[in-house]
Amino acid sequence: TQLLEQSPQFLSIQEGENLTVYCNSSSVFSSLQWYRQEPGEGPVLLVTVVTGGEVKKLKRLTFQFGDARKDSSLHITAAQPGDTGLYLCAGDNNGNQFYFGTGTSLTVIP
Amino acid sequence: NAGVTQTPKFQVLKTGQSMTLQCAQDMNHEYMSWYRQDPGMGLRLIHYSVGAGITDQGEVPNGYNVSRSTTEDFPLRLLSAAPSQTSVYFCASSYVAGPYNEQFFGPGTRLTVL
Numbered sequence: 234t235q236l237l238e239q240s241p242q243f244l245s246i247q248e249g250e251n252l253t254v255y256c257n258s259s260s261v262f263s264s265l266q267w268y269r270q271e272p273g274e275g276p277v278l279l280v281t282v283v284t285g286g287e288v289k290k291l292k293r294l295t296f297q298f299g300d301a302r303k304d305s306s307l308h309i310t311a312a313q314p315g316d317t318g319l320y321l322c323a324g325d326n327n328g329n330q331f332y333f334g335t336g337t338s339l340t341v342i343p
Numbered sequence: 344n345a346g347v348t349q350t351p352k353f354q355v356l357k358t359g360q361s362m363t364l365q366c367a368q369d370m371n372h373e374y375m376s377w378y379r380q381d382p383g384m385g386l387r388l389i390h391y392s393v394g395a396g397i398t399d400q401g402e403v404p405n406g407y408n409v410s411r412s413t414t415e416d417f418p419l420r421l422l423s424a425a426p427s428q429t430s431v432y433f434c435a436s437s438y439v440a441g442p443y444n445e446q447f448f449g450p451g452t453r454l455t456v457l
Contacts, residue, residue, distance in 0.1 A: 242383065273450070275347075275451055276433075278446065281442050321385055321386065329374070330388055330402070331446070332388075333387070336383075
């Protein structure tokens, strides 16, 4: 059962462009995390959001948790080649398990 | 600190063979977990442990066994490999379970079952 759907699945943009990645679910999560994964490596945590409507910024990355805690978005301003990677969202069901999204593969072309 | 280590990095098995994927962490983390990653599917939780001697099933546990005899080690066993188990396997650990604790992932084991 895939609880979290991410869109788009693939994204290829030019350096300097802005982009938004979406993470949607019909389930409510107590928190949501965003990870970035590079080829041949494990995911690395970028941010955790826990309050409905919460917005967190990490340099050029802005993360938002939906008011109903069912969805989240990641916005990147002025993308750079170093932003290239697989972006994964993961929701916590207030237990001991995280449910990962389907992933968005981002390529930033110099 | 080495963080989370996984061995082997690559493995090819024939259908029906058994093997153990090793995972170790040196951060004294209580929570450890195993995920598999397939194209277009993200990561799916196989098994997890909240401490030594305690394990539980995740989203896709069938065909896999785990044990947690020490805090440091959390091996994943495939009893009779099947082609459907071809995947990349990641081990992760965090101080305790829950959203306020960052999960640290190992580099992964790429498994092919023929």
